[in-house]
Amino acid sequence: MRPDALTLRRRLIRDGLPMLLLAVAPLAAMAVDAGWLVPVFTRMAVFALAAMALHFILSIGGMVSLGHAAFFAIGGYVVGIGSQHAYDETPAPLGLPGWNDMLISLPAAFAVGALIAVPFGWLSLRTRGAYFIMITLALAQMIFYLLVSLRAYGGEDGISMWWGRNTLAGLEMSDRLALHAVCLVILALAWWVLSRMTAAPFGWVLDGARQNEARMRALGYRPLAYQIGAFALSGGIVAVAGALMANVDEFVSPGLGHWTVSGELLVIVILGGLGSLSGAVWGALVLLGLEEVLMEFTQHWAVIMGPLLVVIVLFARGGVGGFLDRLNMGKRHDDA
Amino acid sequence: MLLFLEQLLNGVQLSVTLLLMASGLTLIFGIMSLLNLAHGSLFMTGAFVAAWVSGETGSWALGLLAGAGAAFAVGLLIETVVMRRLYDRDHLDQVLATFGLILFFNEMVRLVWGIRPMRLDVPDALSGFVEVVPGAPYPVYRLVVIGAGLAVMLALGWLVRGTRIGMRIRAGSVDREMIGALGVDIGRLYSLVFALGALLAGLAGVLAGPFLAVQSGMGEPILILAFVVVVIGGIGSLKGAVVGSLVVGLTDTLGRVYLPDILAFLFGEGAAEAGAAALSSMLIFLVMAVVLAVFPSGLYGRKG
Numbered sequence: 001m002r003p004d005a006l007t008l009r010r011r012l013i014r015d016g017l018p019m020l021l022l023a024v025a026p027l028a029a030m031a032v033d034a035g036w037l038v039p040v041f042t043r044m045a046v047f048a049l050a051a052m053a054l055h056f057i058l059s060i061g062g063m064v065s066l067g068h069a070a071f072f073a074i075g076g077y078v079v080g081i082g083s084q085h086a087y088d089e090t091p092a093p094l095g096l097p098g099w100n101d102m103l104i105s106l107p108a109a110f111a112v113g114a115l116i117a118v119p120f121g122w123l124s125l126r127t128r129g130a131y132f133i134m135i136t137l138a139l140a141q142m143i144f145y146l147l148v149s150l151r152a153y154g155g156e157d158g159i160s161m162w163w164g165r166n167t168l169a170g171l172e173m174s175d176r177l178a179l180h181a182v183c184l185v186i187l188a189l190a191w192w193v194l195s196r197m198t199a200a201p202f203g204w205v206l207d208g209a210r211q212n213e214a215r216m217r218a219l220g221y222r223p224l225a226y227q228i229g230a231f232a233l234s235g236g237i238v239a240v241a242g243a244l245m246a247n248v249d250e251f252v253s254p255g256l257g258h259w260t261v262s263g264e265l266l267v268i269v270i271l272g273g274l275g276s277l278s279g280a281v282w283g284a285l286v287l288l289g290l291e292e293v294l295m296e297f298t299q300h301w302a303v304i305m306g307p308l309l310v311v312i313v314l315f316a317r318g319g320v321g322g323f324l325d326r327l328n329m330g331k332r333h334d335d336a
Numbered sequence: 337m338l339l340f341l342e343q344l345l346n347g348v349q350l351s352v353t354l355l356l357m358a359s360g361l362t363l364i365f366g367i368m369s370l371l372n373l374a375h376g377s378l379f380m381t382g383a384f385v386a387a388w389v390s391g392e393t394g395s396w397a398l399g400l401l402a403g404a405g406a407a408f409a410v411g412l413l414i415e416t417v418v419m420r421r422l423y424d425r426d427h428l429d430q431v432l433a434t435f436g437l438i439l440f441f442n443e444m445v446r447l448v449w450g451i452r453p454m455r456l457d458v459p460d461a462l463s464g465f466v467e468v469v470p471g472a473p474y475p476v477y478r479l480v481v482i483g484a485g486l487a488v489m490l491a492l493g494w495l496v497r498g499t500r501i502g503m504r505i506r507a508g509s510v511d512r513e514m515i516g517a518l519g520v521d522i523g524r525l526y527s528l529v530f531a532l533g534a535l536l537a538g539l540a541g542v543l544a545g546p547f548l549a550v551q552s553g554m555g556e557p558i559l560i561l562a563f564v565v566v567v568i569g570g571i572g573s574l575k576g577a578v579v580g581s582l583v584v585g586l587t588d589t590l591g592r593v594y595l596p597d598i599l600a601f602l603f604g605e606g607a608a609e610a611g612a613a614a615l616s617s618m619l620i621f622l623v624m625a626v627v628l629a630v631f632p633s634g635l636y637g638r639k640g
Contacts (some may be wrong), residue, residue, distance in 0.1 A: 058428075064427065064428050064431065066431060123625050123628050123629065126628050126629070126632040127628070127632050127633060129427055130365065130369075130371045130427050130571065131567060131571065131633070133371060133427055133431060134371075134563040134564075134566065134567050135567055135624075135628065137560060137563060138560055138563055138564050138567065138621055138624060139621060139625075141557075141560045141621070142617075142618050142621035142622075145617035145618060146614055146617065146618055148617070149613040149614040149617050150614070151613070259556060259560065263373075263431075263435040263438075266428070266431065266432060266435070267432060267435065270428070270432055300443050300446065300447050301443075302439040302440065302442065302443035303440060303443045303444055303447060305436070305439055305440075306436040306437060306438070306439035306440030306441075306443065307436065307440055308436070309432060309433065309435065309436030309439065310418055310433045310436040310437060310440075313425075313429050313432045313433040313436065314418070314421050314422075314433065317429075
């Protein structure tokens with residue numbers, strides 16, 4: 001696939017621009033003495049990361065998960081629990097010593113998230129369509145209740161990490177810009193991995209199974225294994241996002257796994273558009289940006305946001321990506 | 337044994353609430369193939385309007401009528417404005433649009449009635465106890481809820497199986513193009529089915545109101561339980577909704593009561609205490625997982 005000049009320009013705008021915004025905006029905020037805005041952009045990067053992982057299974061796998069908040073919360077709790085035990089100097093579950101460095105907590109979050117995603121994926125993939133949505137929602141609610149019942153870790157109140165966030169390879173991460181940079185780098189890394197996976201035979205099998213599962217089986221593939229694999233990869237990445245969120249907020253609670261978070265992630269994916277993974281970044285910019293702006297006017301911003309969402313779903317399909325595509329060309333173009 | 341009987345009735349009462357929710361969900365899904373997340377908002381509407389009206393007028397009966405009526409009216413309204421545009425869309429669009437509606441309703445309720453939970457009291461006439469068997473006093477109101485729920489479900493069963501409208505509803509769930517072609521006004525049928533489901537959800541909200549904090553967001557935990565019911569019973573099947581809600585209602589209620597004892601017996605006191613709270617809140621989801629593993633399309637679902 002040779003990108004001609006037009007597609008190259010389009011790609012720069014579609015894929016490069018949102019990342020550039022996320023990279024420059026915090027610096028600009030610092031320059032105009034609005035440092036309190038930095039965590040807002042970091043939040044966008046974290047939600048973009050989680051939404052991108054959902055985008056991956058949704059767009060090429062056709063899996064509409066309304067339960068990804070579970071993995072988000074699991075990742076957060078991997079950080080919270082490890083950090084609490086590291087501070088208390090008490091043994092963590094399984095007799096492990098506490099952990100308080102991102103080099104441990106982030107891979108651990110990925111591993112735990114992916115591990116739990118395997119049985120969840122298997123169960124949800126017993127069915128398709130509306131069932132899949134309901135089952136992922138129900139399983140995530142189970143995790144939510146489980147976290148609420150963890151009295152050793154604050155129950156409903158969660159863990160307040162007043163002793164500070166994780167270190168990175170021993171370095172303090174108290175600087176907001178440093179943490180933002182870490183989140184951006186991980187977002188870029190996940191993007192690279194997911195786009196490689198999409199272009200690899202792995203992605204082709206997923207895409208094929210979405211279009212016609214019986215035919216893929218007839219070709220000798222076992223789509224279920226690929227689908228569960230993709231679901232686990234997605235769950236692991238969302239858990240990493242949750243682990244980063246815990247570090248941004250220095251706080252974890254079952255609220256990370258509230259079902260509305262799953263809904264928000266889906267909204268981000270659709271707002272951004274399904275055409276390219278960058279849609280997740282656009283979507284996070286638009287949704288969280290809109291929330292911030294509306295919150296300036298009223299605490300009851302959801303009264304406006306809700307109907308706005310309905311209108312977008314009913315009349316503006318394709319999201320930001322689709323909009324950009326229409327801006328750039330009158331006719332339909334292959335998105336490769 | 338008396339405790340068991342009492343808990344059994346509590347479980348049935350939860351089942352009835354879930355059944356009122358799940359039957360609406362499953363009818364709406366079966367006929368319009370609409371996945372309606374905002375069904376919980378209708379539950380909430382019923383509870384709030386009932387709490388408000390009965391608080392203002394002092395009459396529980398007026399509250400009941402107003403709550404159910406409001407849910408019916410809101411159901412008709414959102415069907416006309418939003419839902420009918422979603423019937424032909426895929427489930428993803430339906431989820432997103434109804435998620436938007438939930439955001440709206442949950443915030444609207446805060447805007448109108450404030451953030452403090454409201455109370456919906458059991459009416460005086462029904463606040464006593466009655467001995468179901470000698471020596472086992474049981475709240476009258478809970479029995480009334482069970483009775484009312486069963487009566488409503490019987491009426492629904494008669495409506496679906498024994499009337500002309502029901503015949504159209506059943507036909508619509510099999511082949512909607514065909515009954516449209518046969519001259520049935522399919523748009524009106526859809527509105528009717530949706531509003532009927534809304535009415536049932538509102539009724540569930542009013543009846544269950546006294547057991548819950550009437551507050552913003554109260555509908556979604558019930559909605560998710562109703563989804564579990566539908567997944568267990570099989571989507572689109574009323575019989576499945578009945579069986580599923582009994583399974584969920586009884587498992588949840590009895591699990592919370594007896595699981596600590598069972599775990600203590602198996603693993604000793606210490607381990608049981610920590611584990612029981614976690615496990616009993618997860619129990620119904622684990623039951624759902626087992627059912628799914630064995631019957632992927634639910635107990636009474638169509639094999640797909």
